Amino acid sequence: METTLPFPFLISVPSSGLANAEGLTAGEVSVLGSPFIEADAGLKDEAWKALRRSNDFHPHFDVSKLGSKDEVLDLLDRGARKVFVPAGQFADYEGEEFVSRVAPIVATLDLSAATAQGLLITNVDPQVQDLEKFVADCEAKKVQDLFLKPVEEADLEQFIGIAQRCKAVAILPSNRITTDKNDSSRFLLSKLIAAYWKSDRPDGLIATVVCDEAGVALGMAYTSEESINEGIRTQAGVYQSRKRGLWVKGLTSGDTQELLGIGLDCDNDTLKFTVRQTGRFCHLPQAGCFGNLSGVSKLEKVLQQRKESAPVGSYTARLFSDEKLLRAKIMEEAEELCDAKTSQEVAFEAADLIYFALTRAVSAGVSLSDINRSLDEKSWKVKRRKGDAKGKWAKKEGIKNDAPTPAPAPAPVAAPAPVEEAKSDRIVMKRVDPNDSSELSQALKRPSQKSTETIMKIINPIIEEVRTGGDKAVLSYTHKFEKATSLTSPVLRAPFPKELMDLPAETIEAIDISFENIRKFHSAQKKRSLSGITPEIVYVAHKVGAESIVLAGGAQAVAAMAYGTESVSKVDKILGPGNQFVTAAKMFVSNDTNAGVSIDMPAGPSEVLVIADQNAEPAFIASDLLSQAEHGVDSQVILIGVDLTEEKLRAIDDEVHNQAVALPRVDIVRGAIAHSITIPVKDIEEAMKISNDYAPEHLILHLDNAEAVVEKVTNAGSVFIGQWTPESVGDYSAGVNHSLPTYGYAKQYSGVNLASFVKHITSSNLTAEGLKNVGTAVMRLAAVEELEAHRRAVSIRLEHMARNA
CATH class of the missing domain: 3.40.50.1980 (Nitrogenase molybdenum iron protein domain)
Known part of the structure; x- marks a missing residue:
């Protein structure tokens, strides 16, 4: 089977999309990058776009329900990798533009219709049909690009086995596959993927190369059935640590990953994860584990950083804020590239043009991945424009187009100044409209905000390890998540070293002013109620008289403070903001009666x-x-x-x-x-x-x-x-x-x-006369609730008073 698919299977989805479908979601299918759609007149652009997350996008279509060749051409022009047409119509699709992209469909186990461009056989039923002869024929004829689609109620495990033996691409219905491990009525997606990979490790893990959107390798990790299921389900970078189980990238460091696509290599023994990386992948101060970026990828990152923090007055800041200047530079560099003579000059001027062109792209919020995607989309088009030079550019070079001379155009309307942005x-x-209540x-x-099952699954073992393991567990997670491997204690105790509060005088003054205002504000509240670390944090802790600073963050810090460790004092309240994992951990410990801790509020x-x-x-x-x-x-x-x-x-x-x-x-x-x-x-x-x-x-x-x-x-x-x-x-x-x-x-x-x-404690202090005054009412209400011991606690005392009167 010769194919560039991420996996040797396709997921079949309705032409209307997966908005209300059962089984796999649109997000889960999009990570796989390989939808199979039965196209009809109701095919929606939104459904197609929802399934595309990365540039490794491989949509395949059964177009037997479409009415014309033009509709099929439109699908190919929009990027369909392969379309399947009824075998009787296959001869209509001759020509170079259709090579490898159009294949016939048959509904019987007949290989005679197979072509160099492939074949789709539908209605395969491994429980009814005798497939052994068919498998033998496939092995003998070595059919290339064979696709098999089962009948609706086929045994998927059995069908997948047949497809593998035939070296065919299996087309599997999305409504019969799931990432929910508790759904026994459907086939588990991670089990499906694992059926195709090959691992020579005793633990069954598979090596996983992690790449960014531009295809640059960031590093390598390991994946298991469980981690790939969680990764696809949550569309996040989830891996399998060889020592500590599931590992969610950026859990506490904040260097998170959005999982865009996954796929197997040609030997099925290595996975590729395509991610949108926030921050850096490597624990060292470099973009990836193989070193820093270079070339155009490096330029993109530099421009993105400059866009956010370029010094006022710098040339880069000018380019981002002055569209006229940037426009002029692009045209200037394009002309200089055209005039370059030697190979060195061409390389130099091309680099300049790429720099200013990418600056224009970054300024508009366009990434290198977006540009790569646009290039790919152009390469898949089957309808080609003539490509003649236009207007003044053709005239400048003395080019005469063959097109008929158009009628004189009306006087041009002055274009808006480039500095004005489009609406x-x-x-x-x-x-x-406030009158429209809906x-x-x-x-x-x-x-929607919720602590998902995945997040709770991640923080639960962290909290349990800290609760039972104390300092050792806190340090272990801090070393792992925050890369603070030199820490030997999870706290810094007062009095705090002066060298850790080495701050500029203006920063100290700013903190002192704010501290005094906060002190006055909360002192006024008191009167009414009675009628890792940075030098700024150390200094503020010193000012407020803190006992210690916990040198950890994330769920492990919340757990340490809630339960206490050898070094971290147990607290009664945990207040303050944090990411979703911190919020989930706060909610967890506040509901654990063994912790005995309260929190400020949900976030x-x-x-x-x-x-x-x-x-x-x-x-x-x-x-x-x-x-x-x-x-x-x-x-x-x-x-x-x-x-x-x-x-x-x-x-x-x-x-x-x-x-x-x-x-x-x-x-x-x-x-x-x-x-x-x-x-x-x-x-x-x-x-x-x-x-x-x-x-x-x-x-x-x-x-x-x-x-x-x-x-x-x-x-x-x-x-x-x-x-x-x-x-x-x-x-x-x-x-x-x-x-x-x-x-x-x-x-x-x-x-x-x-x-x-602050907590408030109420108290009561009755005299004998006071109990007489309220006793009758208390006994009556206790009797209403049928709480006899409550009633007797009063009646016994009243009787005692009466006997000793």
Whole structure:
């Protein structure tokens, strides 16, 4: 079998996609990179796009239901790797463009229709048909690119065995395969994949090469049936450690991986994982285990970093902000490449052109992987344009095209200045009509947040090992996840060494100012209630009089503090933010009565809601919206405009866009603003109703009478009053706490405050006369609940008083 498929099987999916299908999800099929679709008139572009995650995309189609050759050509032009047509129509597809991409279909075990381009045989039933002769014929004739599709209720394990013996590609229905190990009615995907790989290791693990989207190898790991099942199910980099079981890349380091595609090599003894890597793969300060990137891949990473953090005034920053300059440089370098004479000059000028072209791509949020994908898509096209030079470029080189002379064109309209971006590129918030309750409800819906079974499966063994193993387990996980291999103790105890608090004077001053404001704020709360480490952290711990600093993070730190170890003191409360694993660990220990620990609150993405009136400054509003949008693409950003004119709304939109494109984290901002909304309302009452229903983490009041509106706030994490109170002062120096309820939890929780660290003990002290006063009522209520011992605890005392009166 000669094929470039990721696996020697294809997953069959409906032409409408997998949105509501059982079995494998669209995400799980997309990681495999090899869907087989029975095309019909209802084939949806969205379904096709949903199945494509990486450039290793191999869609195959049964086109017997399509009505015309043009429809088949359209599929090939869009990137179908192979289409299968009824055997009687195969002769219609002659020509170089169809070689290896069109093959016939038959519905019987007949190899006579086999061609050099392959053959698809459908309705294979290993339980009814005598397949031994067919297998022998396949082995004798050595049919290339043979595809077999079973009948609907075929025994898949038996069918897969037949396909392997025939050296055929098995086409398997998605609704009969699963990644759910508890679903015994379906065939487990990891078992299917393992049926094709070959491992010479006693433990059965298979070597796995990990590559980025551009195909650059980042490193090597090992995979098992269990890890590949979890990796595909969660679309994450999950591997099998030879010592510690399942290993999820980036569990605590934050250097996570999104799994885009997997496949076997030609010998079926090595897996390839294609991932979108966040941070670096290697534990050393280099991109991958084989060293740093080079060439175009290195250039892409450098440009992406420069886009986020290029110094103001630098040439790279100019290129990203000045489209006219970048446009001019691209045209200049293209002309210099055309004029180059020697091979050295061509290489030099080509490198320059690639540099400026890739700068243009990165500026637009286009990756090298996107460019590679576009090149691949062009190579799969069967409809070719003539490719003549266009317009002024042809005229400049003296080229005369054969096309008929077009009619005189009207006078050209002046093109907009290059610095102006197309509307589709503008960073703008969607307008939502508050009178459309369905639209408003959908727009205000938060993204799904839950501690998945996978996350709990990962943190449970960590917590258990720390609970039973103490310091040794904490250090082991810290060495593994945080690469802090030199640590010999998981804590740093007070008094803290001065050399670990070596800070610039201006940083010390900033911390001292913020510390004093926080101290005053929480001291006021006290009066009312009674009527790894960085030098900044060490210094703050010193200022607050902390007993010790835990030199660990992640689930192992949460477990160490919840249960205590030889070095880490057990605590009663764990407060503060963290990633999804930290949140899951906090929830776990807070529900374990053996831990005896409470936490602050559940967590979700950061969010801000701004209420602004006609007199609010658009630049201030935009800056407050963007200060939350830069946290992450899942940040929630909402503006409620109270009786704002269209002119005012446009001014705010312009400020959001103009400020956003100047930010180092513009790509993150763009992602957050894409699902953010503006809600125009008539009055403050309508605005406050929406706000209180939403219960934002941060509420900013850009209102003339902001102080008076505060009393209308019933649900919010923290309120920022008036135009001179940006949310960022609350993060750092105003004195209020930065740990606030998100995801609507402001309806049930307060932000962290002094009360979060204080518990209240009630007490009762009755005299004999006092017991007489309430005794009858207590006994009556105890009798209603049929709690006789409760009633007698009072009656015995009252009787005692009566006897001794």
